[in-house]
Amino acid sequence: MHTIPFHRHPLVLSIALGLAHTHTLAADTVTTLPTISVEGGQQGALQQPATTGSRLKLTPLQTPASIDVITRDQIEERGDSNISDAITRSTGITSMAHPGNGNSSLSARGFTDSTSVMRLYDGTRQYGGVGVTFPFDTWSIDHIEVLRGPASVIYGEGAIGGVVNIVPKKPTQGVIQNEVQATVGTDNTQRLGLGSGGAINDKLSYRVDLSGERSDGWVNRGDSRNLTFSGALRLDVSPDLYFQLSHAQGRQEPMRYFGTPLVNGRQLSALREQNYNVADSSIVFNDRWTQVAMEWTPNADVTVRSKLYLIDSKRHWRNTENYAYDNATGLINRSGDTEIFHDQAEIGNTTDATFRNRVFGLKNQVSVGVDVSASSFQHRNNGYSGTPNPASVDPFNPVAGNYGNSVAVPAYRNKADQFAVFAEDRIELSDKWSVIGGLRYDHADVSRTNLMNGTQAFARTYTNVGWRLGTVYAVTPDLSLYGQYAEAADPVGTLLMITAVNSAFNLSRGKQLEVGIKQAFADRKGEWTLAAYEIRKNDLLARDTVNQPVQVGQQSSRGIEAAFSLAFAKNWKIDVNATVLDARYDDFSLNGVVLDGKTPPNVAEKLANVWLSWNVQPNWLLSGGMRFVGKRYADRANTKTLPGYATTDLALQWKADRATTVALRGFNVFDKAYFTTAYYNDSQWFYGMGRRVELSVHHRF
Numbered sequence: 001m002h003t004i005p006f007h008r009h010p011l012v013l014s015i016a017l018g019l020a021h022t023h024t025l026a027a028d029t030v031t032t033l034p035t036i037s038v039e040g041g042q043q044g045a046l047q048q049p050a051t052t053g054s055r056l057k058l059t060p061l062q063t064p065a066s067i068d069v070i071t072r073d074q075i076e077e078r079g080d081s082n083i084s085d086a087i088t089r090s091t092g093i094t095s096m097a098h099p100g101n102g103n104s105s106l107s108a109r110g111f112t113d114s115t116s117v118m119r120l121y122d123g124t125r126q127y128g129g130v131g132v133t134f135p136f137d138t139w140s141i142d143h144i145e146v147l148r149g150p151a152s153v154i155y156g157e158g159a160i161g162g163v164v165n166i167v168p169k170k171p172t173q174g175v176i177q178n179e180v181q182a183t184v185g186t187d188n189t190q191r192l193g194l195g196s197g198g199a200i201n202d203k204l205s206y207r208v209d210l211s212g213e214r215s216d217g218w219v220n221r222g223d224s225r226n227l228t229f230s231g232a233l234r235l236d237v238s239p240d241l242y243f244q245l246s247h248a249q250g251r252q253e254p255m256r257y258f259g260t261p262l263v264n265g266r267q268l269s270a271l272r273e274q275n276y277n278v279a280d281s282s283i284v285f286n287d288r289w290t291q292v293a294m295e296w297t298p299n300a301d302v303t304v305r306s307k308l309y310l311i312d313s314k315r316h317w318r319n320t321e322n323y324a325y326d327n328a329t330g331l332i333n334r335s336g337d338t339e340i341f342h343d344q345a346e347i348g349n350t351t352d353a354t355f356r357n358r359v360f361g362l363k364n365q366v367s368v369g370v371d372v373s374a375s376s377f378q379h380r381n382n383g384y385s386g387t388p389n390p391a392s393v394d395p396f397n398p399v400a401g402n403y404g405n406s407v408a409v410p411a412y413r414n415k416a417d418q419f420a421v422f423a424e425d426r427i428e429l430s431d432k433w434s435v436i437g438g439l440r441y442d443h444a445d446v447s448r449t450n451l452m453n454g455t456q457a458f459a460r461t462y463t464n465v466g467w468r469l470g471t472v473y474a475v476t477p478d479l480s481l482y483g484q485y486a487e488a489a490d491p492v493g494t495l496l497m498i499t500a501v502n503s504a505f506n507l508s509r510g511k512q513l514e515v516g517i518k519q520a521f522a523d524r525k526g527e528w529t530l531a532a533y534e535i536r537k538n539d540l541l542a543r544d545t546v547n548q549p550v551q552v553g554q555q556s557s558r559g560i561e562a563a564f565s566l567a568f569a570k571n572w573k574i575d576v577n578a579t580v581l582d583a584r585y586d587d588f589s590l591n592g593v594v595l596d597g598k599t600p601p602n603v604a605e606k607l608a609n610v611w612l613s614w615n616v617q618p619n620w621l622l623s624g625g626m627r628f629v630g631k632r633y634a635d636r637a638n639t640k641t642l643p644g645y646a647t648t649d650l651a652l653q654w655k656a657d658r659a660t661t662v663a664l665r666g667f668n669v670f671d672k673a674y675f676t677t678a679y680y681n682d683s684q685w686f687y688g689m690g691r692r693v694e695l696s697v698h699h700r701f
């Protein structure tokens with residue numbers, strides 16, 4: 001594998017050029033910089049276009065779906081440097097991240113993992129459902145859009161639970177501005193971010209961001225480090241046409257921690273900081289995303305967009321992953337010495353055109369497009385066998401020892417050639433009432449080659465038609481009622497890792513009905529939304545009494561979601577969201593055990609977030625918040641319960657001058673011990689992060 005060192009990358013070098021060029025363009029320019037204010041955050045978010053819910057550039061008020069927008073101001077105020085931490089501040093989303101899924105899997109509306117909750121980077125998906133490992137750091141992120149509920153009509157199969165779109169900072173016209181942020185914290189945490197952007201001339205503008213972090217972590221031998229870069233160059237050929245070249249890449253060496261085993265059916269608090277992995281373990285993720293985009297608006301009624309993208313991901317795990325308590329010896333037995341290599345590549349293009357016209361005298365917008373991609377995924381492993389030395393360790397004082405001698409060999413290569421055609425239409429029946437419909441046809445040819453003997457394991461074609469019909473009634477310009485019905489699909493397994501046996505099954509089908517209300521009020525200083533939904537997913541993959549896979553059964557979820565935001569009094573602002581849902585297997589059995597009425601694993605049926613800000617003085621901002629995650633089950637039979645928890649964060653920001661902000665932040669300030677998820681077995685749970693404190697200095701120039 002060949003990766004260009006960051007310090008030699010041509011786009012990284014442009015940081016230095018941009019910093020030097022600043023003095024020639026802006027030496028005599030007075031720059032107006034943001035102030036600390038509770039007026040930031042989501043103010044006006046319902047009126048700003050959100051591209052994730054539609055290709056028609058509709059605002060959330062105009063879209064018949066539930067959409068949250070996490071702004072850059074919110075990310076900075078809350079101090080969320082990790083993408084998953086930022087995402088889970090939104091309504092109804094929880095993280096079930098662990099090293100095996102690339103630390104990226106999410107749960108939404110009762111459905112879990114990368115085959116049901118899709119992640120995008122700048123509107124582009126990495127095809128195949130393999131755990132996405134980029135982006136992971138928020139420094140280069142402009143905002144995050146969260147669309148809850150089925151989204152196959154827009155992005156294809158694999159989004160019954162929802163879609164999260166992580167949007168990077170983009171080139172902007174205007175004087176070049178630079179920024180630097182340095183952070184130090186507990187657990188020997190050190191973080192540095194550099195950014196620069198602005199106009200090179202009247203045609204060219206750019207944006208570059210570079211960040212890195214290292215930490216010792218909150219468990220023994222829990223050290224981690226990462227480095228990420230993103231850059232974009234935009235050419236405005238004319239007011240009607242622009243091209244943009246962007247490139248982003250990241251390298252992660254996350255914590256090599258695979259959870260803590262149950263001892264006699266329960267977790268012992270004395271084991272909270274123990275790590276049972278071997279000393280010579282390794283996890284490395286390398287990702288590169290490159291894109292060329294174009295947008296052309298020949299007249300006020302036509303917009304054409306196209307993007308050509310290339311994605312490359314290489315991942316490596318080499319760890320002892322399985323731990324079980326032995327009641328007879330009082331020791332932790334370690335097994336599952338696992339070495340895995342992922343080599344994933346994708347090239348694709350998405351092109352769409354939007355037309356604004358009149359149909360029978362009514363205002364109408366229609367978008368049509370195509371989406372094509374070719375993906376390959378090569379997998380090497382060691383058969384997941386091998387035993388570390390020593391194989392058994394003291395739970396309270398484990399000897400790390402060393403990895404076994406098993407060697408990874410080429411196992412299989414999956415390929416997917418995918419194309420889709422889609423259309424979306426919005427017609428305004430009156431000034432207040434609009435109807436929106438969408439349709440997408442997906443076709444994917446998936447094959448698998450056994451690399452051990454060179455034979456083809458299977459070749460299979462999957463097709464799906466996803467559609468949505470919704471309506472929005474604007475009672476006032478700031479108050480909308482909406483409803484929608486949608487049909488979507490999920491694969492029964494990760495398509496780029498699917499086995500020959502599982503490839504024989506069709507896609508699982510899902511249906512959703514949703515109604516809701518959205519309103520901006522108090523001169524748009526406040527917003528609130530309320531949604532109720534029901535989702536049913538059929539054709540689940542289970543196992544019969546002789547442990548053979550069968551496609552049977554149904555899973556459902558119904559719930560209510562609410563969000564409220566208000567800048568109130570003189571210097572106060574509050575953001576609150578809450579979710580209550582009922583997720584269950586309606587008709588499902590596993591190995592002859594009937595699971596009807598049980599809650600699927602890793603699904604929290606009660607969730608809430610709150611964040612309160614107070615401008616104590618013009619240059620001082622005091623803020624804090626709480627996350628609440630209700631109980632979840634570690635197994636399908638609901639015999640093992642991950643307890644619910646609430647964590648509290650606090651922050652104090654001081655604007656030292658117009659260009660410099662100092663922030664002191666505390667996370668999980670009461671040092672709550674909690675569990676984020678279970679591993680691939682139900683008796684090995686991941687502790688969440690303990691108390692940590694960080695001091696940051698952010699300077700713009």
